[in-house]
Amino acid sequence: AVAAVPARAASGRTTAVALALALPLVAIALYWHLGNRDGLDPTLAVAAADPHAASSMDMEQAVQKLAERMQAEPDNVEGWALLGRSYAQMQRFEQARDAYAKAVQRNGDDPQLLADYADALAMTQGRKLDGEPEKLVLRALQIDPDHVKALALAGTAAMARRDYAGAVRYWERARALVPPDNPLAQGLSSGIAEARAAG
Secondary structure: OOOOOOOOOHHHHHHHHHHHHHHHHHHHHHHHHHOOHHHHOHHHHHHHOOHHHHOOOOHHHHHHHHHHHHHHOOOOHHHHHHHHHHHHHOOOHHHHHHHHHHHHHHOOOOHHHHHHHHHHHHHHOOOOOOOHHHHHHHHHHHHOOOOHHHHHHHHHHHHHOOOHHHHHHHHHHHHHOOOOOOHHHHHHHHHHHHHHHHO
């Protein structure tokens, strides 16, 4: 969420960080209230959010309520995805992995779910993408060759196995898809430069 917000000034960064922390809470609150996909719409969440008030809410309690709800609604893909994102935000990666696994079991054709699942799974493997995480990333790219997160992860996996040309290829494609002033674009440019130097 932070990477999606251009950094323009110190005050802007503070607001962006507050919003990034508040967004999972607001999404959970809207989902809990509406009980359907509308509650997961980031536009609705941002519109409804007061970042400073929301950041003071009890994240743990909100996530616990969502987890309890998912036990009663095990086929709810959007709910599992939201639970996975919330756990990842809290750096509880094993629980995030398990929630994403349930979402992917029910909808294995969503590239965002696949990329998020791969990311959480890699975090539980010592931040390593080799093996199943990379397979999930490549599956996401088969479905959507322009999925930015999947491209970024694929580049990271290539870099880890010293496929520097592959890393550059994935990261250049990802960089072309994001605005130049986006912090993600700056990070990708740094990675591309590093991969070229290494190669």
